[in-house]
Amino acid sequence: MEYLKIFFMNTALLITVAYLANLIYKHTISHAPETVKKASWVVLSIFAGWITILFGYRLHENAIFDLRFVPLIISTLAFPQPFILIIIGVGIGLTRLIFGMNEAAVAGVLNLSILGFVCAGLSYWVRRTTVTIVGKGLLIILVVNLMNAVNIIVFGVIPDRVYITEIMPITLPAGIVLSMLFSLIIRDFQLDLQRTGQVVRANKLLSAQAEELHKNKIVLEERAKQLMLASQFKSEFLANMSHELRTPLNSIINLSQIIEENDQQLTPEEITEYGSIIHRSGGDLLALINDILDLSKVEAGKLDVVNEELNVSEIPELLALQFTVVARKKGLEFNINLSEDVPAVIHSDPQRVQQILRNLLSNAFKFTLNGFVSLNVRMIERSEGQALKRWVVFDVQDSGIGIAADKHTVIFEAFQQADSSISRKYGGTGLGLSISNDLAKLLGGYITLSSKEEQGSLFSLYLPL
16 A cells, blocks of 8 residues: 555656646746757756656665656657657656665666657657547556556566566555556646637737738728829819810810911901910910820720830930920020930830920920029949849939928829919920830830029939840
């Protein structure tokens, strides 16, 4: 009966150690790195083995009977890694030497070391088998208890007949039953730990989802503001558009009606003047319609770009013919400069390049009351990663009203201008820069802006070579 008392005491001690370890784990190392957790488990297992030896049954001065192998059984299920199990087996065995250096102590070291290697072998089976956790536990408990008995018979200091007939019939069944009992208790701790972990993970997930919902709410609110602003800008655009459409149409309708009703009374000079106004109004109307069509094609992804040879030297000449008269009428200085290092021919879409530059120059003349407007064509080289990329740059600079820094991005968006009152003061729909920006991207380039209020603007069109 003494064996059973000591074995029950060992089980109680192991349960106490497991309970305290569970508390420590929850409040200290539950969030530690995996290596720290494994090291802590090894230390705990060796300590549990040592404490069972401390309160083991001393058959005589040297032989001690206890459940020191139980922490090794639990470790095989908890951390089925051969190296860890060998360390635990050898470590528990070495603690036996604390209680005296003798033949029984050496046998104890040898016994636990062998059990460590046996459990290391079982760990391969544990990781690969599809057997349930209960089945794994039963097999490991039986194998370890039987191997412990065999080792005592082979290496122990107690006579084989005495051990087999008097001790093993009590210690082997008791060891198996108490190992199962302790394993069930540890399993309950493990399930409780898993439930706690699931709750913690669920709380983290809910917090992350709540944070994500909050971010999405902010994004949706921002999007709603953008949609509201877009609606406002489109309303302003439609108001400007109706004005822009009505002005040339009224001129065409009224002047053509005057010519029709007073054909005989009008002088040739008046008819010529009226015809010129009608022609100019028709041109303005056509340009406006073309802008709207270009914008719709770009947004629909159906605007075709034709890459062909573009004579760079011809562009300044064509633009000079178109804008020199405008500059003269407004009393502005108009300069065009072409750098010598610019290649004579590049591959791009001539029509779209000229359209972009016309839009930029039109805006420059529109918003410049005095001073100058210039067009400079130059070459630059830029490193992009390991490659050196060459660009042709068209700089359109003016000394006009300039653009506030916070409006530099807005003016490139469709239906928007730096100031809605600009359209009333200077005319226009605000589509030119948006179309030009989209066309530049289709050509593989981009447009940059440098401007300050009342200090003029510099728009630069970059086209790749």
